[in-house]
Amino acid sequence: MNTKLEIPCAYQGGKQRLAKDIVNIIFNENEINESTRFYDLCCGTGAITIELVNRGIKPKNITMLDISVWGMFWKAVGDGNFDIDKFKEYIDSVPEDKFLIQSYIKELYKQPANIDTIYKFLLIQATSFGSKAIWLKNEIEWCTSSFRNYWQPNGIAKRKSPVNPMIPMPDTMFKRMVNIVERMKGVNVINDDINSLLEFEENSITYIDPPYQNTSGYGYSFGLNEYINKIIKYNKIYISEGIELSEKSYLLSKGRAKGGVSGNRKKANDEWLNVYEAV
Numbered sequence: 001m002n003t004k005l006e007i008p009c010a011y012q013g014g015k016q017r018l019a020k021d022i023v024n025i026i027f028n029e030n031e032i033n034e035s036t037r038f039y040d041l042c043c044g045t046g047a048i049t050i051e052l053v054n055r056g057i058k059p060k061n062i063t064m065l066d067i068s069v070w071g072m073f074w075k076a077v078g079d080g081n082f083d084i085d086k087f088k089e090y091i092d093s094v095p096e097d098k099f100l101i102q103s104y105i106k107e108l109y110k111q112p113a114n115i116d117t118i119y120k121f122l123l124i125q126a127t128s129f130g131s132k133a134i135w136l137k138n139e140i141e142w143c144t145s146s147f148r149n150y151w152q153p154n155g156i157a158k159r160k161s162p163v164n165p166m167i168p169m170p171d172t173m174f175k176r177m178v179n180i181v182e183r184m185k186g187v188n189v190i191n192d193d194i195n196s197l198l199e200f201e202e203n204s205i206t207y208i209d210p211p212y213q214n215t216s217g218y219g220y221s222f223g224l225n226e227y228i229n230k231i232i233k234y235n236k237i238y239i240s241e242g243i244e245l246s247e248k249s250y251l252l253s254k255g256r257a258k259g260g261v262s263g264n265r266k267k268a269n270d271e272w273l274n275v276y277e278a279v
């Protein structure tokens with residue numbers, strides 16, 4: 001039996017925890033067959049595509065799109081150009097001592113981003129504080145705020161367990177990538193702005209996970225309503241948002257309190273799946 005595919009690393013707004021619910025709704029509402037085409041737009045870590053493939057959908061029946069380095073990464077995977085040996089070299093260069101990882105990543109972050117972009121990206125993204133998005137400021141520089149450090153309980157903070165500097169740690173990420181490279185070859189990937197995709201194949205279902213309204217931090221955005229209007233004639237569209245947008249929608253999870261290391265709690269947003277269908 002195949003090992004379940006998992007996303008390469010943590011990413012803000014990543015849908016790994018909601019992917020099962022989202023795909024359940026899509027499968028319940030539609031008759032899925034061999035010719036159904038799926039579009040995973042603003043795919044990021046690929047959480048939705050990965051759930052689809054774990055349920056038996058063939059990668060060649062899926063098109064992923066993201067303008068960020070995630071798009072570049074998935075394109076390499078889909079085209080069979082992700083060099084797992086090169087990634088292993090990067091993985092092996094991460095210090096084993098967890099206390100040294102942050103400074104190692106800070107150095108890697110200063111290296112030219114145009115060389116081995118996708119391999120460096122995975123390590124940098126996995127270490128990003130709060131899993132915040134990493135993107136390219138220009139061709140040779142990364143953009144981010146700060147990196148996680150190895151943290152151990154200090155008797156003052158409420159948290160009682162250590163926090164690793166990377167999510168996941170390098171060995172786990174490598175295992176996940178071996179599986180991804182093996183099983184995701186053939187997926188169609190567009191590393192471009194969402195507005196470059198205006199035509200869809202017949203019998204298709206589109207899922208869009210845009211940057212949520214009134215949030216920032218991905219380095220890219222687009223006008224969601226304008227885009228929906230342009231493509232609604234082609235297919236049924238499912239959209240994740242922190243708010244209810246369409247007449248038909250599902251509340252996937254109520255905002256819950258999120259605890260940080262400091263013990264401060266802030267309210268996370270609700271998660272909605274909005275459904276749009278041409279009338």
Ligand SMILES: C[S@@+](CC[C@H](N)C(=O)[O-])C[C@H]1O[C@@H](n2cnc3c(N)ncnc32)[C@H](O)[C@@H]1O
Pocket residue numbers: 011012013014015016042043044045046047048065066067068070192193194195209210211212218220221222
């Ligand atoms: C909420 S995140 C998606 C998370 C993803 N579904 C996952 O599970 O990891 C939003 C994504 O939209 C992408 N994005 C933002 N503006 C875009 C645009 N104009 N065209 C294509 N992608 C865009 C960002 O790069 C980011 O990865």
